[in-house]
Amino acid sequence: MKGSLIALGQIGGRAVAALMVDGRIEDLALDPDGIAPGAILRGVVGRPVKGLGGVFIELPDGESGFLRAPKGLAPGQRILVQVTGVTEPGKALPLTQRLLFKSRYAIVTPEAPGLNVSRAIRDDGARADLSALADAAMQGADPSLGLILRSVCVAADDAEIAEDIAQMRALAEAVLADLDGPPELLVDAPGAHELAWRDWGDVDAVEDSADALEMCGALDQIEALRQPCVALDGGATMMIEPTRALIAVDVNTGADTSPAAGLKASIAAARDLPRQLRLRGLGGMVLVDFAPCPKRDRHVLEQVLNKAFRADAGEASLAGWTPLGNFELTRRRDRPILREWLA
Incomplete structure (x- = not known):
């Protein structure tokens, strides 16, 4: 299917919105659980934690948040904060005082x-x-x-x-x-449907029938995102595997044994990496083991990565190459992890 389409539907009784462009899923919105990114709250300032460079904020329902680099705040003070991302269970929510x-x-x-x-x-x-x-x-x-x-x-x-x-x-x-x-x-x-209306701009069509996700192919593509393997052009693959500490990404050339196979596979992976992280809801530290290619070609990969992540809505910081030849970057955790949301 050519053109852009927003498909509104449900999975497991919870709202889902998928942005499809030329038949490929480009973005995904899921109904959040609990206090989610974008929520604005009144909180109470706790004691500063000097070692962490911030302060814990008491939130409703026994939740807590963490505000970095606070200025002029006193314990017990009421302040307005906005949630900026998601976190693991038991950890404080990331907050900001710059409301939007x-x-x-x-x-x-x-x-x-x-x-x-x-x-x-x-x-x-x-x-x-x-x-x-x-x-x-x-x-x-x-x-x-x-x-x-x-x-x-x-x-x-x-x-x-x-x-x-x-x-x-x-x-x-x-x-x-x-x-x-x-x-x-x-x-x-x-919610998922409101976020799609708010942030995805004008599209060619909006489909909200009961089988919208299935008819446009989004349901199958969402199911594929539960698997770590991503097929790339030329038979190459990219494995994306989250651990507790980081997101490990491994790029393989597949059956291609030509001299430029490693560079071609790595470029294809670099172009698709922001989309894959966005759709899977993955953030934090990302360590990429690109397919083998000469050091002189690393600047090409850096240019591709910079261009790809500039077009991505999630905030990313590209740290560069490690001594072992891997590439490090960080991406803001700004949405639920898809695999956990579907569990």
């Missing part, structure tokens, strides 16, 4: 003033019109509130955009004024 109130067209940014239009919108006339719309919609707002208009605004109706801005502004103002009281969940994280 995000919807389809607008992102309201407390303590980050300014009115901005997505850089993806390059038409000067469209940018000027959207800037004027943003200025009008934010008239009278607290000067500390900022606004970002997202790229999908370019094809949207002005009234829709204005309504979206008004809703996000009202939500932000209400939450920012709600500092009194015990730890509480103030804004829940988006």
Whole structure:
């Protein structure tokens, strides 16, 4: 199937959304369990932990979070925080004080003033019109509130955009004024279907029938993601195996014995690695054992990796080569691990 499609469905009674492009699954959203990334909460500051460079935050329902590099906070103080990622059971949730109130067209940014239009919108006339719309919609707002208009605004109706801005502004103002009281969940994280509507932009079609995931091929591809082996071009393979400490990735050339087999397999793996990590919900430290290739070709792999991860929404940091010839990187844990979610 050519074109882009969002398939909305359920697996095991829980909502799932799949973004398909030319028949291949490009992104996956799963209904979260518990407090998930994007949730905004009122928390209570605990005692600082100097060795860890942060402070634990008391959250509702006995949960705890960890805030790095806090400034000017005192034990017992009420603060607003947002969950930035997922973690293993029993560990504190990663938090930030830089809140984002995000919807389809607008992102309201407390303590980050300014009115901005997505850089993806390059038409000067469209940018000027959207800037004027943003200025009008934010008239009278607290000067500390900022606004970002997202790229999908370019094809949207002005009234829709204005309504979206008004809703996000009202939500932000209400939450920012709600500092009194015990730890509480103030804004829940988006569900799978809401996240797809909010973040995946305009597509050619949306399918929400009972068998949408199966009809577009997403169900089979999701099932394949439970296996560690990824087939690459030319018969090469990539094994992706999470351990407690790191994600181990091993690239093999397969039956190809040509002199350039190692480089070809490694380039194919580097291009697909961000998508595979994203779909599988894997993050943390990643150690890649690329197929054998000359050291002089490593810069080629670095260029491919940089380009691939720049296009990925997850925050990644490419550390480089180890003395043993492996490549190290880290990726933010920003979603549930698919294999555990399906268990």
